[in-house]
Amino acid sequence: MKSNISTVSFYKSRVCILFLLFGISLSSSAQHSTDTLHNTLTVKAQLRTRGEYRHGAFRPLNKNEDPAALISERIRLSFEYKYKDQMQVKIVPQSVGIWGQEAMVQGAESSGNRLAFFEAWAMLKIAKGFDLKVGRQVISLDDERFLGEVDWAQGARAHDAVALLYKKSRFELNTYLAFNQNYRNLYNNNLSNPAGNVFSTAGGFPYKHMQSIWASIPVSESAKVTLLVNNIGLQDAQSATDDSAINNVSTIGANYFVSKEKFSGGISAYYQFAEIKNAPKISAYLIAANASFKAGNGWTLGAGSDLISGNDVGGSITVNHSFTPYFATGHKFFGSMDYFYAGNGHKGVGVSDTYLNVGKKFAKGTDIRVAFHQFITPNVVSEGSGKDYAGNLGQELDLTGSMKINTFASVTGGYSVYFNTKTIDYLKSVTNTGQVQHWVWLSLNINPLLFNTKF
Numbered sequence: 001m002k003s004n005i006s007t008v009s010f011y012k013s014r015v016c017i018l019f020l021l022f023g024i025s026l027s028s029s030a031q032h033s034t035d036t037l038h039n040t041l042t043v044k045a046q047l048r049t050r051g052e053y054r055h056g057a058f059r060p061l062n063k064n065e066d067p068a069a070l071i072s073e074r075i076r077l078s079f080e081y082k083y084k085d086q087m088q089v090k091i092v093p094q095s096v097g098i099w100g101q102e103a104m105v106q107g108a109e110s111s112g113n114r115l116a117f118f119e120a121w122a123m124l125k126i127a128k129g130f131d132l133k134v135g136r137q138v139i140s141l142d143d144e145r146f147l148g149e150v151d152w153a154q155g156a157r158a159h160d161a162v163a164l165l166y167k168k169s170r171f172e173l174n175t176y177l178a179f180n181q182n183y184r185n186l187y188n189n190n191l192s193n194p195a196g197n198v199f200s201t202a203g204g205f206p207y208k209h210m211q212s213i214w215a216s217i218p219v220s221e222s223a224k225v226t227l228l229v230n231n232i233g234l235q236d237a238q239s240a241t242d243d244s245a246i247n248n249v250s251t252i253g254a255n256y257f258v259s260k261e262k263f264s265g266g267i268s269a270y271y272q273f274a275e276i277k278n279a280p281k282i283s284a285y286l287i288a289a290n291a292s293f294k295a296g297n298g299w300t301l302g303a304g305s306d307l308i309s310g311n312d313v314g315g316s317i318t319v320n321h322s323f324t325p326y327f328a329t330g331h332k333f334f335g336s337m338d339y340f341y342a343g344n345g346h347k348g349v350g351v352s353d354t355y356l357n358v359g360k361k362f363a364k365g366t367d368i369r370v371a372f373h374q375f376i377t378p379n380v381v382s383e384g385s386g387k388d389y390a391g392n393l394g395q396e397l398d399l400t401g402s403m404k405i406n407t408f409a410s411v412t413g414g415y416s417v418y419f420n421t422k423t424i425d426y427l428k429s430v431t432n433t434g435q436v437q438h439w440v441w442l443s444l445n446i447n448p449l450l451f452n453t454k455f
Contacts (some may be wrong), residue, residue: 038084043451046076047443048154055309058343059422059428071099085125092119096154119158123165132162138329139176141214142226142255145288148329156388157327161210170218178210186240186288191251197242198237206326208246209233223258228270232326249274249324250281265291273321284309284323298361306333307378310343310350313427314382323349335373335396336416339424339437346427349377351393365404381423389423397455408449413442 011455055067076094080263095114102114120134131450136158141147150157161178187193199208212230219225230251237244253270269287274282290304309321330342333353337343338352357371375393380387418437 017100021297037454040080040082041451041453041455042449044076044078044080045446045450046078047072047444047446050154051147051442053438053440057337057416057439058339058434058436060413060418060425060430061439062430063432068081069387072154073097073099078119087125088122088123090119091111091403092117094118094185118156119165127241128157128167129166131165131167133165136160137163139163139212139229141174141359142257143266143268143319144253144329144332145255145286146228146230146253146325147212147214147327148332150329151328152329152331153280159210160205161192164296170216170224172214172216174212174214176210176212176214178207180205180208185238196240197234198240198242201236202239206234206271207232208235221259223256225255226255228255231365245277247276249326251326253286263291265289270323277319280317280320282320282322285320286323286325298367300357300358300359302359303355305354307352308350310312310377311381313347313382314380314384315347319346321350323350335371335375335418336398336400336414337418337437339396339397339418339428340375340393346424346429347381349379349381349427352376352378361432365410366402367399368399370397370399375424377423381426383426389426390421391423392421394418394420394426409444409446411442411444413440415440 015300023308050070050073051069051071053067053069055061057068057253061067074094074096076092077347079089079091093115095116097114098265100161111169111368114158117135117136119138121133121137123131125343126132137155138149138158139147139161140149143293148157159178160180163177164175166173180199181197182202183189183191183193184204185200185308186198187196191291201259210230210232212228214226214228216224228251230253231248233246234247235244237247247270251270251272253268255266255268255361257266258264268287270286272282272284272286276282286308288304288306290302292300292302294300306323308323311320311322316409325341328341330340331338334340334342334351335353340353353373353375355373357369359367359369361367375395377391377393379391380388381391395415396418398414398416402410402412404410416439418439420435420437
């Protein structure tokens with residue numbers, strides 16, 4: 001009995017101390033006028049629930065295969081703190097899961113805690129125009145054709161990196177540096193490991209190190225040119241004693257963007273090159289152009305074409321011409337069904353995607369969009385037996401729409417159809433498929449602002 005009383009007294013004293021400190025904090029804040037409130041704290045939440053029916057997403061479905069169906073979710077809390085313009089800290093824990101995959105009565109998580117950190121970074125002003133950003137952060141540049149967040153994926157993409165950011169008026173210059181290590185498989189997950197420096201991609205990042213320089217240069221009130229130089233060091237050691245080489249793959253790119261009241265468009269060109277140990281060197285490219293017109297009454301008309309280089313199939317490769325958009329927001333390009341550069345592979349052939357799209361905005365935050373894609377490969381596709389395939393990779397029709405429910409909630413959804421060919425079947429290593437593939441999805445997005453204060 002005596003022990004219980006002492007325990008209760010202990011916790012009461014702790015609670016009193018907390019209330020006292022809280023009262024002191026409020027009293028201190030109350031003494032400041034609004035002109036001296038330099039601290040800002042914002043807390044947001046996100047719950048995104050998405051149902052999908054996949055009868056041919058990522059690849060054509062064999063006739064003897066059952067379609068996949070699932071409901072996935074993303075749960076996030078976002079904590080953002082600012083002190084004047086001198087410091088900013090952002091921490092975003094998130095949980096990504098599939099309905100029914102966790103037990104109704106939760107026990108110990110067999111594969112580790114489901115809760116992870118999507119973002120966790122701090123940014124400090126170090127000089128006029130210069131900010132230093134350190135930690136897990138999104139790197140999203142230009143139209144995300146090479147470096148993007150890929151927000152469509154429930155987990156999205158972030159990098160562990162150091163960023164030096166400079167901005168003066170409309171001119172921007174960003175530098176990103178990253179160095180990764182993976183002790184989980186090679187060094188018994190020992191953070192105090194004294195020796196060894198080889199990197200394994202198993203369950204970790206796809207690169208060991210990364211360097212990027214990006215500049216955005218205004219050329220008029222409505223247009224800008226951006227330049228990108230990116231290098232990644234690739235290494236995938238199988239054991240701690242593996243003297244695995246680091247292969248550096250470099251990509252340089254240039255973009256021209258214009259945005260006016262009724263017209264917007266862009267032209268992009270990227271070149272990728274590398275000398276790979278015990279493999280053909282890389283020499284590949286990506287070029288793209290697009291334009292969009294506002295036709296009045298909420299209507300938008302758009303068109304564009306992308307061409308990514310690749311390799312012939314069925315012969316030897318002396319130079320690897322297959323371009324890899326390593327960190328692009330793949331779902332944004334090449335159709336919503338993710339047949340190219342976002343889903344499974346297509347034997348490294350080049351892809352030409354010519355598309356048309358139409359959109360209509362209605363009142364109260366409702367809109368619909370329709371896009372048609374024609375996919376062609378400029379490369380030769382041949383089996384070892386000498387059988388040749390046509391260059392037509394199929395067509396895709398995407399219908400998407402969104403509707404605003406209230407300030408913090410909306411519904412989005414879509415229906416896509418892919419008209420596949422024998423060529424895409426061969427490149428995706430499937431047989432006995434239907435000519436028409438389908439994909440349907442519906443998502444409820446809730447993004448409330450929970451707390452926002454200055455003190």
